[in-house]
Amino acid sequence: MPSALHPWNLSPTDAVALQYELAKQIRLECTPAMARAGIGRIAGVDIGFEDGGETTRAAVVVLAWQPGTTEHLQVIEQVVHREPTRMPYIPGLLSYREVPAALGAFAKLSRYPDLVMVDGQGIAHPRRIGVASHLGLWLELPTIGIAKSRLCGRFEPVGEARLSTSELTHRGETIGVVLRSREKVKPVFVSPGHLIDQASALDWVIRCLHKTKLPEPTRMADRLASRRDRPKTAG
DNA sequence: GCGACAG
DNA sequence: ATCTTGTCGC
Numbered sequence: 652m653p654s655a656l657h658p659w660n661l662s663p664t665d666a667v668a669l670q671y672e673l674a675k676q677i678r679l680e681c682t683p684a685m686a687r688a689g690i691g692r693i694a695g696v697d698i699g700f701e702d703g704g705e706t707t708r709a710a711v712v713v714l715a716w717q718p719g720t721t722e723h724l725q726v727i728e729q730v731v732h733r734e735p736t737r738m739p740y741i742p743g744l745l746s747y748r749e750v751p752a753a754l755g756a757f758a759k760l761s762r763y764p765d766l767v768m769v770d771g772q773g774i775a776h777p778r779r780i781g782v783a784s785h786l787g788l789w790l791e792l793p794t795i796g797i798a799k800s801r802l803c804g805r806f807e808p809v810g811e812a813r814l815s816t817s818e819l820t821h822r823g824e825t826i827g828v829v830l831r832s833r834e835k836v837k838p839v840f841v842s843p844g845h846l847i848d849q850a851s852a853l854d855w856v857i858r859c860l861h862k863t864k865l866p867e868p869t870r871m872a873d874r875l876a877s878r879r880d881r882p883k884t885a886g
Numbered sequence: 887g888c889g890a891c892a893g
Numbered sequence: 894a895t896c897t898t899g900t901c902g903c
Contacts, residue, residue: 699894699895700895701895740892741891742890742891742893743891782893796892798892798893799892803890834903
């Protein structure tokens with residue numbers, strides 16, 4: 652279990668130093684639990700902002716993984732958590748801004764999922780610890796990062812066909828894959844976050860794709876975190 | 887020193 | 894991320 656006093660409000664310099672330390676703890680292998688018990692619940696996480704950015708809103712949507720049944724990929728539970736925004740957006744330090752709120756949302760879940768998909772990078776990060784990795788370390792759950800754009804790394808153009816991929820590399824390492832999740836739409840960047848390997852990360856994302864650009868977990872969380880899906884006022 | 891730069 | 898309306902295309 653991570654330190655109960657894990658610092659979130661650090662100066663950029665200290666935040667970067669901590670990333671180097673935390674990155675050493677990331678494990679890119681599937682857990683025995685995942686192989687033994689399998690996956691029954693997959694969660695999607697995303698963060699939105701209100702009041703011109705003063706309030707951070709975290710959303711977590713848990714979907715059922717029950718191939719062949721009517722409940723497959725249906726919503727089991729969804730929660731929203733709001734709290735004051737604590738940091739500005741700084742490329743490379745996104746997790747310090749978003750993870751605290753995400754943890755607040757997870758605390759409201761009646762039960763944890765077996766796998767988590769996060770809107771943002773996993774290890775496809777300059778120091779190999781994007782928001783998905785950082786969240787995974789804290790929760791000690793398998794996480795996958797699905798970003799809509801690139802933070803770092805290089806890649807060859809992705810094929811036009813759906814499910815075409817291109818390797819994302821950085822400083823001689825493979826850090827993720829660029830995936831054409833839908834035809835005629837900009838590709839997404841998939842990278843393992845924690846407790847999962849690259850191949851499995853890509854497999855799970857593909858398995859959760861319907862006809863949209865984003866996999867169901869992330870797409871659902873996106874809608875809940877965004878203000879367009881706000882519940883109507885009673886009356 | 888000059889760009890690039892998740893959300 | 895957010896501010897914002899309608900509109901073109903599969």
